[in-house]
Amino acid sequence: MLFKTRSAAVYGIDAHLIDVEVDFSTVVRDAETFSTVGLPDAAVKESRDRVRSAIRNSGFDMPPVRITINLAPADIRKEGSGFDLPIALGILGAYGALQPIDLTEFLFLGELGLDGTVRAVQGILPVAVAARQKGVKRLVVPTVNAREAAVVDGLMVYPVRSLIEVRELINGIATGQESIAPVQLDKSTLLDEIQDAMPDFSDVRGQHTAKRALEVAAAGGHNVLMIGPPGSGKTMLAKRFPSVLAPLMFEEALETTKIHSVAGVLNAETGLVTHRPFRSPHHTVSDAGLIGGGAVPRPGEVSLAHNGVLFLDELPEFPRNVLEVMRQPLEDGTVTISRASMSLSFPARFMLIAAMNPCPCGYFNDKSRECMCTPPMIQRYVSKVSGPLLDRIDIHIEVPAVQYRELRSGAAAEGSKEIRSRVLEARRRQHERFALAPEGAKRGRKIFANAQMSTQQIRLHCELASDAERLLERAMQQQGLSARAHDRILKVARTIADLSGETQIGVPHIAEAIQYRTLDRQYWS
Known part of the structure; x- marks a missing residue:
């Protein structure tokens, strides 16, 4: 039968x-x-x-x-x-x-x-x-x-x-x-609990420049590299970064949940990933653990961070081969794993937040501790992060040690709710801009944030005022900035202008964007 x-x-x-x-x-x-x-x-x-x-x-x-x-x-x-x-x-x-x-x-x-x-x-x-x-x-x-x-x-x-x-x-x-x-x-209430339970930026004392840089990154979808001594608050800032991102849409939550379900890390009590993922692998992770792999390919950390944040602490401590395999997902938003019997693709559209010390001992340019590293040692340490990977990071920001007076200050720090409201307004402007962009400029690729703009879209949407044009030209010549730094500066400046509600990019926007290119200024020399 x-x-x-x-x-x-x-x-x-x-x-x-x-x-x-x-x-x-x-x-x-x-x-x-x-x-x-x-x-x-x-x-x-x-x-x-x-x-x-x-x-x-x-x-x-x-x-x-x-x-x-x-x-x-x-x-x-x-x-x-x-x-x-x-x-x-x-x-x-x-x-x-x-x-x-x-x-x-x-x-x-x-x-x-x-x-x-x-x-x-x-x-x-x-x-x-x-x-x-x-x-x-x-x-x-x-x-x-x-x-x-x-x-x-x-x-x-x-x-x-x-x-x-x-x-x-x-x-x-x-x-x-x-x-x-x-x-x-009741799916209508699943995503309502998102942001309030997260760590809040109001916990962070001082670090106004770093908080502003993370606000710009959240508004434009930019990758960030924070450079500072041990204990300056880099990890604390990174863990609070998801609290200023836009809430997950239901379709995004569904796509993210599928990845977590296949990997076996989904919380069975909720049944749905209700907030943007935050993944923080240790620097001993293998390339298969980061990208995915195995005899039967499984998602790695970059896919588990899909629609969320991937935080890499102590970036130079990661093996060089592990960092290099991230170039494809950072560029394409997907990971393809090929085996003899099959080839599988996993989504991997995430924002990268990385942190590193400025030198091997961690105290270069620190006012309270003396650095014992020589310039060649510092340069070798920084060069562990390859140029092609840095090419995909828009914002490099220094995070100095917090002064005692700021640490003990009783003044209330700005919270995530206020920052998130500005981020959402800037994202709304970008959605309207790219929705109205000519199809020819899109080249068939739908984008949602300034960080995803192509060279043609940069020319179309990053119009500079005449004095801003002169400032950018002077910075390129005096600081020896590369062509890739030029495009990164324009993308970040476009986001800063969006946060200010400005249609045209002006001098303050370009000046601030230039300050977010720390490694291009060769700060270790």
């Missing part, structure tokens, strides 16, 4: 629906034989032992027949333990333990314990999205994963704890009496 159920397999951050076909054939003498075909991996092959024990310990019989499981299409590799539940249901259905019902509108996913309990699996959200696209109406998943799946509209998501519950659910639906109610999730 043949019985069919449906499940799904996840590749990258997308899922493909899989037909699970169960066939009973010749009766064998002592016990059933169990074989799985359709390109299963080791975890899928091992499911026969889990399924056999789960069925028996749930009070059902395993008939002494030859059981063949086919996972179709057979040319797609099947991975993970999520096929346990549909395989078990296929066996129950094949020997009549289920009421006659069309299961084509169902999709099942879950790992089985030996006692028949249904355990959580990774990648539920991509499966839910694929199910909706293919017209599947009912999704049966472990209780732990139910909120995550319920984020997707148009699906009835049933949370189950055991194989017995699934059988009762199917039989109840067949007779018109559902034993389990679908999960209801």
Whole structure:
């Protein structure tokens, strides 16, 4: 007898629906034989032992027949333990333990314990999205994963704890009496809790220049490098940076959640990433850990930071090869990982916030501590960060040690709420500008922030007043700035003008942008 159920397999951050076909054939003498075909991996092959024990310990019989499981299409590799539940249901259905019902509108996913309990699996959200696209109406998943799946509209998501519950659910639906109610999730309130619980910029004493630079970065989507001695507050500033960013839109949250779901780091209680991610890997991270990789490619830190912030503390301490692999995601917003059997792409559109000491000892130009480093030592230390990587960082800002008087000041510092309001207004101006830009200037690429402008768009949108033009020319000649620094200065100046509500870039905007090119001024000489 043949019985069919449906499940799904996840590749990258997308899922493909899989037909699970169960066939009973010749009766064998002592016990059933169990074989799985359709390109299963080791975890899928091992499911026969889990399924056999789960069925028996749930009070059902395993008939002494030859059981063949086919996972179709057979040319797609099947991975993970999520096929346990549909395989078990296929066996129950094949020997009549289920009421006659069309299961084509169902999709099942879950790992089985030996006692028949249904355990959580990774990648539920991509499966839910694929199910909706293919017209599947009912999704049966472990209780732990139910909120995550319920984020997707148009699906009835049933949370189950055991194989017995699934059988009762199917039989109840067949007779018109559902034993389990679908999960209801109020998505309108999920994103309302975002910013208020984050660390606030009002905690930061002093560092007005650094806070202003981070405000400019947030307004224009610029990458930032902070340079300062130990204890000056670089990490503290970076951790508060997400609090001034625009809240996640629902589609952004959905895309980010898919990545976290596949990586297995999603909070099951919320079911959705409700705030912009902040990832801070240690400098001992490998290139595979940062970019992603493995025999079966998984997302790395740059993808987990998608639509959020990637913070790299002690930037020169990262291995050179690890830093160099970031050039593609910083440029393209995606990461492509190629293996012999497959090639997968993961989104990686993030803002980079990096921090470093000015020299090996950390106290170059510090007024309270003497630096013991020689100029060649300082230059070698700074040169650990390659030119091509610095080329993708718009703002370099010095973060000096906080003076005692500022540290003990009772004056209230400006909070994240006030800064965020200016950032959102500047972003609104950019959205209007790029929405009205000629299609020819876009070159088919949709952009949302000044940092994403191409050379042609810089010429189109970065109009300089005559005195600002002379100031930029003088700075280029006197400080020996490169062509790439020229474009970075114009992008940052455009953002500063947006924060001021100005259409044309003036002298104050250019002057401030020039001050954010610390490394171009060769400060260590």
